[in-house]
Amino acid sequence: MPFFAYKARNNRGELLEGVLEGSDSGAVAEQLFTTGATPVSIVETKKKATDGDNGEWWRQLFEEKVRSIDVQLFSRQMYTLLKAGVPIMRGLAGLQESAVNKSFSRVLKDVRESLDAGRELSASLRRHPEVFSTFYINMVRVGETTGRLEEIFLRLFDHLEFERDMRQRVKTALRYPTFVVVAMIVAIGVINYFVIPAFAKVYAGFKAELPWMTRLLIASSDFTVQYWWVILLGLVGAVGGFIAWTRTPKGRYRWDKIKLRMPIFGKIVLKATLARFARSFALASKSGVPIVQGMNVVAQTVDNAYIASRIEQMRDGVERGESILRTAVTTGVFTPVVLQMVAVGEESGSLDDLMDEIAGMYEREVDYELKTLASQIEPILIAGLGILVLIMALGVFLPIWDLGRAAIK
Structure with a gap:
């Protein structure tokens, strides 16, 4: 998403300046309003919010990037410090000094300087959208307004x-299938580039008509040897084009929708996304966020444009006065069991607790699917490998077999 340089004034009339990431200037203005700031000007820029000296950009290129684990540990440490009654400025100073990741240390330094300038903590964190997600910042904002900041940090952790x-768990489950697929691709490349050309020279001495499968393999091998650079450029172009397409709003929406319909993987992605939605919704609800605002915030955390659009559809329905159950049914993504739990939670007034139960249920299903993922993919890999070996074997040995049969006759 593009970046926008903004100028705004807080409740005390102080001028705030910074850079925010958003889909458009309206989205950036909405982010500023949620922090209690009134935008004065919003201009698109290609420059991100910096957290260090511009003269040291070359050194920052070689430093470790801020990881999610750094933000997670920061959340836990902030909870501990605030619960112990340590002032925020003193706590941030200690965290900055003890931070192992130098990039994150610079981020904390900028946050402290922003707080010194009179900004709120959520507004200071918003200066670094590449480190703190929109959901994270909005939850901190809720903690500031409700006076339950330490509890928010614990829930964020x-x-x-x-x-x-x-x-x-997803990476662990995909490690074996990825290794097998890469090995198959490497094997195909080696066979096409080295093995088949050697057999082609032998077949040329036969001066006999070769089977169509052998001719196909030889033609494929010749193309690979002579035009390998075309294949490489084609692959790079295809990958680059795909990435560029998925970065567009329309392309990302379609790709996220396709992911949910993929065999085997689709149901895992769907259940993991809905588990993230239910957990985030429960967190926002327990923190005192109104349902409409909570859905607006949660839609930004599911990391799936298609599901996010369905959550926004639910939000619009709730704004019109419809029940959560009715809007959830119209999305077409929830299972009947989940819809029944939503109905009970809405009727009993314990929707946040039941959303936690829904998240736990989806998490257990995802865990089971991931544990059985290798066994589900294994037959497909074996079948693909068998077909590949069969084609190679028939293409290579059919001519020899035909010549041997002719010699016997």
Whole structure:
């Protein structure tokens, strides 16, 4: 998303300046309004908010990037410090000095300087959208307005722990299939570039008509040897074009929708996304965020444009006075069991607790799907590998077999 340089004034009339990321100037203005600031000017810029000396940009390129675990630990430490009664400025100073990640230390330094200038903590964190997500900042804003900032930081820590655990389990489950697919691609390249050309020279001495499968393999090998650069450029262009397409709003929406319909992987992505939605909704609800505002914030955390549009559809329905159950049914993404739990939670007034239950249920299902992912993919990989070996074997050995049969006759 583009970046916008803004000037705004807070409730005390002080001038605030910075850079925010947003889909358009209206979205940036909405972010400023949520922090209690009134925008004066918003201009698109290509320059991100910096957290260090511009003269040291070359050194920052080689420093470690801020990771999600850094933000997670920061949340836990802030909870501990605030619960112990340590002032925010003194706590941030200690965290800055003890931060192992130098990039994150500079971020904390900028946050402290921003607080010194009279900004609120949420507005100071908003200066670094590449480190703190919109959901994170909005939850801190809620904590400031409700006076439950330490509780918000603890819940954010649990939320980030869930997100990190989910990503790690997905990576672990995909490690074996990825290794097999890469090995198959490398094997195909080696066979096309080295093995088949050697057999082609032998077949040329036969001076006999070769089977169509052998001719196909030889033609494929010749193209790979002579035009490998075309294949490489084609792959790079395809990957680059795909990435550029998914970065457009329309392309990302379509790709996120396609991901949900993929065999095997689609149901895992859907359940993980809905688990993230339910957990975030429960967190926002327990923190005192109104339902409409909470859905608006949660829609930015699901990391799926298609599901986000369905959550926004739910928000619009709630704004019109419809029940959460009715709006959830119209989205078409929730299972009947979940809809029943939403109905009970809405009727009993314990929707946040039941949303936690929904998140736990989806998390258990995702965990089971990830544990059985290798066994689900294995037959597909074996079938693909078998077809590849069959094509190679028939293409390579059919001519030899035909010549041997002719010699026997």
